[in-house]
Amino acid sequence: MNDTEPTTGRCPVAHGADATRLYGQEAARDPHRIYARLRQEHGAVAPVLLEGDVPAWLVLGYRENRRVLDHPLQFSRDSRIWRDFADGRVEPTSPLIQMLGWRPDCVSQDGEPHRRLRGAVTDNLYAVAGRGIRRHATHFAHRQIDAFADAGRADLVADFAEYLPMLVLTRVFGLAEAEGLSLAESSNLVLKGGADALEHNERIMGILGELTARKRKEPGSDFTTGLIEHPAGLDDDEIVNHLRLVLITGYTMTSNLLARALQMILTDDAWLTGLVGGQVNLSAVVEEVMWNTPPLAVLPGRFATADQELGGCPVKEGDLLVLGLAAGNHDPEVRPDTEVSVQGNQSHLAFSAGPHECPAQNLGQAIIETAVDVLLHRLPGLRLAVPARSLTSTASTWESRLDSLPVEFTV
Template structure:
């Protein structure tokens, strides 16, 4: 029997599934295979065999994100909504939301500039101290045991409490908010209810800061000349929390893996202050936390990388693949020291520069505190036994089991 989708899709037989266990191996090898087979723009299938394009080439990704008038961000432009069920797993990422992430043109610029300005005023010395506090508290929970999983017990727990305090969440409410956000990320039973509760907490936060402003991101957004509505601020703060948690947690975990498995870093683990920054930068090139980002939507019919793109087609930004594009990076080792990676995207919808710096401060503080507190930490499994979460969009370890000399709890 003929698949009806195949009969109307001439590329159906050549489309590569962008899901499944293949993402638990070295992703760079997978993207290299796709580039050899399909060139800089590959036909792919998302969950449920929904067709899309994966943009693999560095120059092609740069072109897409630099031309918002041709490649829109508003997902209501998508031509495949009639195929999407209400429980589709990628709906939280692709389904339209009234955040600045899906806004276009002047509306996006208005909201993005307000957030940029609010984040740029964050005191990075205070931010580092807060990240160190959170890191110390987490280490206290396992320091006496002599062993831990540095993903679930540490890296996953650092970013969100710091971001919550940065936006002005009272300390007494932070733990509850973190629990609820983690439920939404787990995407299991009760995730939707948890998201509703998180949204209500953020809405109340915005309301309280309008009455009693303080020195925090929420208050600065409320006072910004862009005159954002409370609803706009609520939505953008929700996006900030989600964007600040998962990629930063994975950045911490992937960097710890590198430093524990690569002799260039492992031999200076006891006090390798200079190595932490180098490791963070290398991870953004080699194992960037955000691998593929959906997406952009063709505003009209066009050609890209010798492919015919139809109006409304979805393009997935292959950020990790672009970082490994041999046309712009023929010798991988010579580029690791620079910051021309696509890990934070590019163009007007990139991760704000201030947000990038905030993520780096949090990640660097988390790693340095761990190395100070547990200077003899080592893996308890072979490096090649470590497994990655099977996500086509993000690159993060399932676990990072370690042992160390049991240490004192900081009181």
């Protein structure tokens, strides 16, 4: 299919008050049921309402997601062209602004400004990865395990996956380790949305602003100093906003993916046996997770630069589109049987695609692989302590997080 051609859809001309909400109790319990119903009713693109009943198009089709992600001239990341915000229908204090609002970072811009800022981020992420990210992950994985190793049981979400990535990121950023737990909590609440999102975002920005000021006076071999000293010449506002970007997205993606990888290993004996015996590489596990339960289920957001058609829907200039990464990965048009293994297929949408594809995916994967390796070696006889069917998840508009992962092991 030519990705510039519209596909046939059943999309209505306009959003109505009865459009499906991507927030609330139903969405928190079973977002995949909502995606399936929307696909059946509307096709590859569906009208939805975000928090505050803000209208948006949810892109459900794999090919339609790729079209949006690969064509920034048609679908910009610059929210300054978002019509509902420009017309005052979305308040600056809306929780959506924390995910969709314009910031002086590479995610909010396209073209040359994007290339300049993204270059500073990617250069420093590569430098950080080369300075021993696996060593930091090993250190903190042992620290986390030490706290419960003598108990013979643990919750691998609350006791391990929830905070380990943030502890690594605090070391990478040059932050005090004590900041890690509270920054993880604040990052979760920013992503969750709701009344507390703005307060926790301001808290994160305050900590990162203080860090930037300190590193200008006391530089070190850390990510923050690398941004300050990069030839791209970032100002303080740009530095703080890129620290925020990497902190929130890097933590959220990695902690969520780590929890899901552990869930998969512990609910499928073949994966666990293969890993322990060396017949299976952990990257294969992570790949399956990225197809089946990507760490961001819905990616914010893109804005139409002109009137056009997408998946049969009449998208207007300034309309907001949110990218259904989980829905796209399960699109029956490209994946008719989700029970068939996707091992070796890296064309999932979990890290986005196009010019804005996640630059930190290798860093996250290194943390996950190291954490799981340490865990399996430290905890002999590791097994799930509850029936697999009893495991639950809670979703927000943007993600679905595993609530807990109770395990037992030999002491």
